[in-house]
Amino acid sequence: MPDDRRIAHIDMDAFFASCELSQYPELRGEAMVVAGRRSDAPRTNPDGTREFSRLRDYKGRGVLTTATYEARAFGVHSGMPTMKAARLAPNAVLLPVNFELYRTYSRLFKDAVRSVSSTIQDVGIDEVYADVSLLNGESEEIARQLKSAVFEATQLTCSVGIAPNKLLAKLCSDMRKPDGVTILRLEDLQSTIWPMAASKINGIGPKAGAKLGALGITTIGEIAARDEHWLVEHFGSSYGSWLHRVSHGLDDRPVVTHSEPVSMSRETTFEQDLHAVQHRQELGAAFTRLCEQVALDLQRKGYLARKIGIKLRFNDFKTVTRDVTLAEPIADAKALRRAATQCLKRVELLKSIRLLGVKAGNLQRVGEVLDDKSPQFTLDF
């Protein structure tokens, strides 16, 4: 892969929180978090003013979806248990998630990026990669174009990184948040990338980060200082040589403009843990509902599934999965529940259940159910 490529990574700033601020402008400048349920929605008074829930009023087992920069100043961040955040920032405003709103803004954002460069790859709801190799002009100018197109369409800010590949572009977009632009050339690798924490790299999570730390490695440069053999010895041939490559800023993954879904799932964490015997009714009802939701998702998007699976998380947080591959693909709620029940029978239900999930995999598009191996008129002599 030639390294005269130019890849942009565009990342919306505090996306969910920013979408909410566009709905509730009076909250601008206040500490605010998104989490919680519909019951946490703001109430409108007769005089038109609004009353908001506060973090201190929250009771439940959720985690923060996002937090404004003002709330982050109290030490709260997305992924933190909401009850813990409530102790750190009790007066922060609490809003429930509103995915419909975020999807609307997401479409506007992506269309705006597409108006600058048509080669874009979705990475979740609030970020995209764009291949801008073929665009004319300096990278700085392209970054400005992307940002102003996004702002015009959404009134929201984003941060942009432009680099020779996706790995580096992603690292760049994070360097000057919010509302930042960072351009990186390969020769800036040692000065800019090597001092960064290893965990900044996409693919080095908590486990790998801790293992690196135990080996005395905390920065990307310290990974790069080891030779490949050493990394392979400690992390296996695949992950070890991947670590070697990324620490040297190498990444030849293309910008993928289209992909088919691999699975669709629904899961729910109960308000209280449920026991298979004492709470049989509630569990059965939840199970049916999850199957119906997955079936509806399949049907709305036009897919059939040949693999059906379940997921259980017990009160001790241990998680088990079971799945079954069917002879014929399905999208019907009843058939789905039958298959999921088969899976459920293979799990010992002694502990209370915290989470229940249903998943459909091995997907194929409706109408593309071509039987490539059915009538076999093979004659053996």
Place this chain on the structure above:
DNA sequence: TCTGGGGTCCTAGGACCC
């Protein structure tokens, strides 16, 4: 104060076939 929900990809063992 325990730890959401929706995904993707990888590994590893066993079955089965050639």
Place this chain on the structure above:
DNA sequence: TCTGGGGTCCTAGGACCC
């Protein structure tokens, strides 16, 4: 009759990402 290697499919679990 024994041995072996490769390929594919299935299942379970886990790491990681947004």
